[in-house]
Amino acid sequence: MAPATRRLLSARFWRSIGQGALVVDLALYLHALGWHGVSIGLVLSGGGLVGAALNITIGVTSDRLRRKPFLLAYEAMCCGCALIAMGTTSAFWLSAVIILAGFGKGANGSAGPFMPAEQAWLAEAIVPQRRGMVYSLNTAIGFVGMAIGALCAGIPAFLVASLGRSGSFRPLFGLVLLGNAINFVLLLGTPELHQSRGQERPKPQPRKQQRRENSFLWRLVGLNAFNGMAVGLTGPLMAYWFSKRFGVGPAEIGPVLAGAFAITAVAALAAGKLTERIGLVRTVVWGRTGGVLLLLLLPLMPFYVLASLLYMLRSALNRGTVGARQALVISSVRDERRGMASSLNALSMQVPQAVGPAIAGALIGAGWLATPFYLAALLQGTYALLYGRAFAPYERAMTAELGNGK
Template identity: 30%
Template sequence: MIREPIRLQIQKWNNWLGHHPTLRRLQLIALLRSIGQGFAAVETSLYLRDLGWSGASIGGLFAAAGLFRTLIVTFTAEINALLGPKKYLLLYESLTAAAALMVILSSRTVPLCLAVIAAGFGMGHSGSGGPAAPIERRWLGAFSRKLTILFGKHALLGYAGMGLGAFIACLTPLLQIRLPNQEAYRLLFIVPAICAFAGGALILTIQGGARRRSAMGEESRLAASASAAPPPSVKSAISRRMSLLLAAGVIMLGFLILVARGSASFSLLSALMPVLLFLLLIALAMIRAAGSSPEEMAGMMNIVQTVAVTLTSTMSAYWFSERFRVSATEVGLVIALSYLLAGALSYVLIHASERMGPIKPVVSLQLAGAVCVLLLPLAPSFVTAASLYALCSMFNLGTRGTRYAVMMDEQPIRKQRSPSSRLASFLIRLGAILWPGAFGRMIDEGEHMLPFFLAAAVQLFSTWRFSKKEQTKAPLS
């Protein structure tokens, strides 16, 4: 009598995950990966701080990890064509498991740096899934036409997993009662190791996902047809000029901030130079992509929005620890709550997008998130700052599933991105690599407000561009 309700619950869970076994397994793999990401998002910077690393050093290591992830994401299509999605995801999970074991076994600088760079520990604040995400989303999209529902559930599972991982990171002070501080941090890295091993085991049970030569030929044909497309219209040229003016405005904002803070120390001004270079790279990317197709421009703005959200969340654990001198438990609870709220909002957006269309809810929530980002560094207490951080994470991250659904609804599953689109994407991601080091140095210099103002400026710009999409777009079915 007890087994029957359990079977019914399992059946309901399977029905909710998806109608196909591969779809269900891919969703569970994403959940497991997110648990490891959420744990590392809290634990990595605090562990490095406990080892005596400065904010600039931690940011520099995260920048190196970001560069490695950017290179992998840029050449995802080629790697996928060589290995197939199944082997690609299996390789990624294996690399993550090996990196976690390396952290457990050694606290020396070289192995620790290699592990953080290879696995991207501490870099998954946006919940995007890292280099595995593009292949995983394409694979998921092949099983359903209802992309808003599909990616809404995918985002919900991702944020639920990250919230659980952040809660696990809260156990660090309990272990530190019996173990030295560094040993407690290292021991808990068994969490991402177990999640990666379990994810790899699930991947091995999936049927299909092998490299297909026919698909590669189809992508080549699509790329050839794209290269024969007609030249950009006058409207595209106007859009290019508008993007140039807007990008120049963002850069001028950065220079105005520099002038306004002219009395700051030379070290702080030097820390801001990578930020200006980051703004310049975003400007170049937007100018480069302004004359591209609407679906490619939508993809670019999705990347910019993801980067803008990452600017706020990167090194957030370190910022809370330095600004308010709180423990890993308090930081972990705040970050865990923010991910759980983001997951709840992504689920609500599944139904809201069907009634109102996907554009209007996303724009409204992202604007609310930008306001919270502006207010966050002004918070006088930890409780106020924690509340604002949870809200801005909920508003910003909760729209991820809907944004991906919009992007993939406009861009066919097998349509290969043009060289212009790939170059623009690379420039944006390259610019984001500069951010952690600059953020860390500004915190070391006692500047706790300026990073958030810059992040909010980029976020407002990306939201404005996203709102320019057709407001009367029909709801996704």
């Protein structure tokens, strides 16, 4: 494995620890400050919309320029936002840093709106046949870090006596600061093969290849709308949902989410192996179909223990295939379009995903605790049904080209 690949995988780990802590505790922290469910959902939605706006610009620009400076800028920005969050309870400033840095989204260690540059950089030294495995490893590493962070989310329970209910959450932003500071130093010394093209025009490509790539990207954008909305309805507010449904706090929720992340890491590694046996598309379809069935059952669970176990299994099946999906996107376009393709992939997820928390927050706040799950199951069921039909032909064509040495 190339040194740059190892460093990018390491950066994923350090970044994910703080993200894991905040996906458990951020909504609970805002609730402790007196925020209503609608307000919590809106600020998380705002972070998604800002991230989506930055995403496409960064992806396209990083294809023409270098990718490394964008990652360094992201790490520095998150350090600054974490410092502000540690020092204030102002609704204005907390909203600003949550929206800007994307805190609380549980991004599995990705670089937020700068992820297209990260994904394109990671692909540089990996042969196409190994991308499913390496991107699944990248996903697994992120979930391991998220699991550690989720365990750290129980820290406020030990600090509440000395710092108060809301004050006990604020030291968790120190985890974010530490992880991003380590990453800044780590990435500063990481080599990048991709060179700036400046104003140079890209080489013309055969029309058939251009049309095939464009068709793939349009299908991707359309399908991601279903998946993004489903993720937004259930992902960012799971800790809040557990709290409202079963009356539990971070000491109980943290270990459950940590367990879910750890199991998902194992599932991601298994999915990586599976991609080399049955292909990227079938791996995604199988995992997503199983996840939909468990999502339908989750709100019916009468006890926290049962709901927790079902949530862990559903997370493993559903999110364990993230690396396979990313590998398919990266492998379906040329190098000079990888940042743009990653941007479209993320953007088409983030816009509908940003709407989800506002809807889910309002529904949960009104006592409609099961509705977000059923809406999400309908959307993800549609996604799983259409994914294989949409992308299996592209994977077959890609495999045939590699077999012919193209």
